[in-house]
Amino acid sequence: MNELPIPPAAKSARQAIELARVWAADGAQHVCLQTGVWADPAAWGLMLVDLARHVARAYEQTGTCSREDALARIRAAFDAEWAHPTDDPVGNRQG
Helix, strand or coil, rough: CCCCCCHHHHCCCCCCCCCCCCCCCCCEEEEEEEHCCCCCCHHHHHHHHHHHHHHCCCHHHHCCHHHHHHHHHHHHHHHHHCCCCHHHHHCCCCC
């Protein structure tokens, strides 16, 4: 398995909850979510924007492109996927 490390702040926190795991496996995306964390689904929107900003910063830090260019590409792909989904996620509640 190629799991990412747990961030030090999450390891040392008195209370920490993993929100999501996203895997690329056999050419498909696989997701596990902890949906009981926030009562309002809008909180996921905030988290997704924060995540996009982290991704853009990572691209900038590796010299791939500027943060602004990365965010523009992410937003364009988000909007395109929102308007015309390339798949229909399925899943079931586990646990």
